[in-house]
Amino acid sequence: MSRASGAALILCLAMLTGCTSAPPKDQGDLCSIYRQYPRWYKDSLKMQSEWGTPMHVAMAIMKQESSFIADARPPRAYFLWVIPWGRVSSSYGYAQAQDPAWSDYRKNTGKGGSRDNFADALMFIGWYTAATHRQLGISRADAYNQYLAYHDGRGGYRRGTYRNKPWLMKVARKVAQQSHTYGAQLNQCRRELERNRSWFPFF
Template sequence: MYRVNFSRVLAIGLVLSLSACATAPSHINDVCAVFDQRDGWFNNWRSAAESTERKYGVPVPVLMATVRKESGFKSNARPPRTTLFGFIPWKRQSSAYGFSQALDGTWSQYIRESGNFTARRSNFADAIDFVGWYHAKTVAGYGVAPTDTFNLYLAYYMGWNAYKRGSWRSNSGVQNYARATDQMARRYGAQLQQCGG
């Protein structure tokens, strides 16, 4: 006779439910749907974004649009690998990783300056805090308004030095990315009004 091991079934169910929670939202162009997402059981994405807004003064729609553009809300997002001889998987184009696509060096700077020594780029609350920190430094260092998604994203994508040099002015592709991010922030802002923002 076959016997059901209920503790094993419960453990498998728990693992499956937690792994399901770690996947990217399916409707990433709807901030209300995105806010229904959770990291595991304890990390509420909306409260993390609102906490970051309070801490750094950068509005939730700007923060969320940045993460949307960078990773599509995928916790383990990475740039594609280059190939050697056209077919052998090789190095990645950069060290960008996680929700925020933060580079190794910039992430290390964030850890030092924020004191958030346990932060992980694959954790939404940590990643959104990083985005807020980065945008706040752009606001303070370059006179960009905290609501100016276009310029905040330019500085985020290009890096502060390239932004200061104006390298983006001759790069229509980067400008298009920034425009799309600005439009998404506006869309998210309108949606937040509908879902209790």
């Protein structure tokens, strides 16, 4: 197969990938995720460049929030334990961004987009964690505390609401460990990903 033919084939596959909402096959391996969805690597680089949040931190938060399910929603609330009564929150999409936070993001950045679009949702995480760093002094690389502030909001974090939620601190430790694992994996495959990106610049 010629290089031009190969490029055309990869382009077609990339276009199909952009439309899918299927989560990655191996969510525990960041290299595998980026190999399956090369465009996501480019989107992650763009987010990291714009907001300074390491891609492995943002991806660990996204994995915890939605398991990379594009249209993820929180469970339904029930009236009298039987009758469906809306959702427990307005969280939606890859980043599980709630309506007010998403509205603030769009207003403060001038960006449009959709919460069920990977690139848009990852940019939201980058924006949120960068603002948390600015307002609370939490390092963008500190996945544990960034996740606590992401989940409980910056006001909740200031008040220490997470201290009364042992389950949340356990989840935050899980996110931190996932971030550490993702970072180590990325160090092993970054040269490969960059080589592929330069070979197929439309990714």
